[in-house]
Amino acid sequence: MTSRVLLVSAAMTASLRRAAxxxxxxxxxxxxxxxxxxxxxxxxxxxxxxxxxxRCRETAEALGLAPDDAPAELAGLDAxxxxxxTLEEVAAAEPEAVARWLADPEAAVPGGESVADACxxxxxxxxxxxxxxxxxxxxxxxxxxxxxxxxxxxxxxSAFWRFDVPPLTCTELTGxxxxxxxxxxxxxxxx
Numbered sequence: 001m002t003s004r005v006l007l008v009s010a011a012m013t014a015s016l017r018r019a020a021x022x023x024x025x026x027x028x029x030x031x032x033x034x035x036x037x038x039x040x041x042x043x044x045x046x047x048x049x050x051x052x053x054x055r056c057r058e059t060a061e062a063l064g065l066a067p068d069d070a071p072a073e074l075a076g077l078d079a080x081x082x083x084x085x086t087l088e089e090v091a092a093a094e095p096e097a098v099a100r101w102l103a104d105p106e107a108a109v110p111g112g113e114s115v116a117d118a119c120x121x122x123x124x125x126x127x128x129x130x131x132x133x134x135x136x137x138x139x140x141x142x143x144x145x146x147x148x149x150x151x152x153x154x155x156x157x158s159a160f161w162r163f164d165v166p167p168l169t170c171t172e173l174t175g176x177x178x179x180x181x182x183x184x185x186x187x188x189x190x191x
């Protein structure tokens with residue numbers, strides 16, 4: 001038996017619109033409206049989980065989903081001291097740290113985590129799924145989708161930044177621990 005995981009990226013927030021590192025803000029009016037418009041677009045699932053963030057919980061609720069859990073392994077990349085700031089602001093203040101973080105997946109955000117660590121924890125969650133779990137819908141941060149894509153394709157963690165994950169899109173994984181297939185999808189609702 002195989003598992004089927006539908007990874008839905010969270011809807012738009014003010015931080016995301018500013019290209020800022022997530023600071024826990026809720027969906028903005030546009031993001032909430034788009035998520036409500038997409039309600040019913042996903043197939044029925046045996047389980048619904050979210051990243052532990054406000055925007056993921058609110059996206060799930062706007063989609064008409066009732067999350068069962070918010071596993072810590074599905075948290076977005078911990079931006080540490082950069083939380084709430086734009087990449088442009090951080091690059092102006094800490095150019096060497098930003099360059100190192102973008103080039104080296106083992107380099108951690110000051111006070112946060114590395115891309116490699118985020119990829120490892122998402123891989124652990126995926127590989128711990130029971131094959132009989134059926135379909136799981138996971139409303140998650142874009143970084144979680146990137147990490148899952150890295151794991152499913154067997155790509156190195158350095159490929160993390162090569163996967164673009166727009167808001168309110170669905171990516172599907174099928175398979176089981178050690179063998180995942182990646183199905184690229186599209187938006188749940190018109191933007």
